[in-house]
Amino acid sequence: MVAPSLRARVRAGMLDEIKTVARRHLDTDGANLSLRAVARDMGMVSSAIYRYFPSRDDLLTALILEAYDALGEAVEAADRAVARDDLRGRWHAVCRAARAWALAHPAEYALLYGSPVPGYAAPDDTVGPAQRPPIVLVGILHDGLATGRLTPPPDEELPDPLREDLAEIAAGLYPGMPEALLARGMAGWTQLFGLISFELFGRINRSLPHRDEYFDHQTALMADVIGLPRSP
Amino acid sequence: MVAPSLRARVRAGMLDEIKTVARRHLDTDGANLSLRAVARDMGMVSSAIYRYFPSRDDLLTALILEAYDALGEAVEAADRAVARDDLRGRWHAVCRAARAWALAHPAEYALLYGSPVPGYAAPDDTVGPAQRPPIVLVGILHDGLATGRLTPPPDEELPDPLREDLAEIAAGLYPGMPEALLARGMAGWTQLFGLISFELFGRINRSLPHRDEYFDHQTALMADVIGLPRSP
DNA sequence: CCGATGAGAGAGCACTGCTCTCGTCGAGGA
DNA sequence: TCCTCGACGAGAGCAGTGCTCTCTCATCGG
Known part of the structure; x- marks a missing residue:
């Protein structure tokens, strides 16, 4: 590992700042981020920012990526903190962690899950980090299946094309997971x-x-739907 | 009813256009609507728009209001088109109508349910039209209760404050509706x-x-959760 | 030590929302 | 019928935006 030059270190620091x-x-x-305002806050001129990010959208992309990772990390940490066989406890912990992160970072959450910025297409780098929360949730189901604590729902009538789609998704995560689950x-x-x-x-507060x-009640309801056992 | 003057009619036409x-x-x-571009399209100068809308946000508000009403109308029409006692049919019709309207008017849907435009606060006029879709959904439940076709869920343990909130909401819609339902x-x-x-x-298509x-499967799942009977 | 390269400053372009002023023209009252 | 007032549109202008281009200067590698 070669020591990075001074210039490289300064550059990394600038990127972070x-x-x-x-x-x-x-x-x-909010979402209409002003490059010039950012530059002004840093005592720089707007054109200097372009040495670090080729466009405003690229800066947004970097923020989105970090936000996805922050949310994913928060969710995974919450899952890790609960005993593996406490399926319902894990479910609630994950849900609460996602909500807490969103309430703490509303603008970033809006960036991730709000209306897409017009003319901006999220690059493919984002699909991986974006899937961390749902993967954690499905992981709870998988663990429940593996330990026998979770009985899959009765195999309801799924239309064939949907069953195939779900089977393909399952194959990429936990092969053999029942489609209905x-x-x-x-x-x-x-x-x-x-x-x-x-x-x-703000469509609920009033x-x-x-x-x-x-x-908690609504997430518990979904835990019931999934069939997570009541008590650890 | 007095006939509107020519000027008033022209003005109304301009507002519509x-x-x-x-x-x-x-x-x-997308959402970053350009007043100047609109004016350009109408062969006018941007300042002329301000004779009709005091600001861009007011124009947005007008669009939002009309979008809420369009969605509400679509949803209510779908509900009306199904036999009253076909609860599950009504549920699916309403859900499909909402989805169809959203797919047909993605930008307007994003305006209604996407991330809030920063610095823009939806005025109180919007809460009424915004509640039309959920009111239709709850109306299905109410009709099911009234005709005995829908048996409310067992009265699960709701924390008292939540029960009170729900009771208050129910009081404003259909007094006596069970909170759990x-x-x-x-x-x-x-x-x-x-x-x-x-x-x-775009977080699902891939x-x-x-x-x-x-x-359809997911909405049917929720119909099961609610307890809507399977067949009419 | 010296040339190449990265970094920042500054001017400038096209665009935005919005304000102000200035003619014009129509509708309603005297 | 005339006249006045108000609505209307045009145009200029201001502050702000993303982004490009050029210029200067410090730093780094050979």
Whole structure:
């Protein structure tokens, strides 16, 4: 491992500082991030930023990538902190961690799961980190199957094309997972995302002051749907 | 009813035309609507738009209001077109109508349910139209209760504060609706929104080509959770 | 030590939302 | 019928944006 030159280290520091300042602007001003404002905050001129990021969208992409990883790390850490065989506890921990991260970083969450920025297409680098939360959720189901604590739902009538799609997804994660169970896991993930988005984008607050309880109840409902056992 | 003056009629026509052109721009360029571009398309100068909308945000608000009403109308029409006692049929019709409207008007859907435009606060006029879809969904539950076709879920252990919140919401819609059932209805609404958003914001297409089947299966799953009877 | 390279500054372009002013023209009242 | 007031559109202008180009200077590698 060769020691990086001074220039390289300074450059890495600048990259970090730009992203930090940009993240701060994101949290206050929302998604329409101003490159010039970031540069101004750093005592630089806007054109200097282009030495580090070829365009504003690239800066956004970097922020999105880091946000995906931060969310994924938070979710995985929450899962790790619970005993492996406490399936329902893991489920709730993961859901709460995702919500907590979103509430703590609303602008970044909006960047990840809000309406796509027009004219901006997320590069392929993002699909990996983006799948970490749902993979954790499905991992709980897999562990439940493996230890026999989770009995898969009765094999309901799935249309063949859908069954094949689900089987292919399962093959990439945990081969042999029953399609109906995977579908329910995805329902849980969709529900989790919908819950957080509703809460964050302000379509629920008015008439539902006790949001923690509501969130826990709704995620518990999905845990029931999936069939996670009640007590560890 | 007094006949509106020529000037008033011309003004109303201009308002409509501006909104129409703006909607067209919305569908192509996304949420960052350019007032100047709209004016250009109408052969006007940008400042002239300000005779009709005091700011860009007000134009956006008008579009949002109309979009809420269009979605609400589509959903209510779908509900009306099904026999009242076919609860599950109504549920699916409403869900499909919402999805179809969203797929047909992605930019407007993003305006309604995507990340909030920074610095823009939706005025109170929007809460009414915004609640039309969930009210339709809950109406299905209410009809099911009234006709005895829907048996409410066992009264699960709801924390008291949550039960009170739900009771208050129920009081404003259908007094006496069991809180646990209302909660499941809201879960269905959250799920529907999450499904559409995932599909529209491109976080699902890659690995799930048969989206119609997936959507129907997921909404059927929520119909099961709510307890809607299988056949009419 | 010296040339190549990276970094920052500054000017400039096309664009944005928005404000202000200035003619013009139509509708309603005297 | 005339006249006044108000609505309307045009145009210039301001501050801000992303981005490009050029110029200068410090740093690094050979």
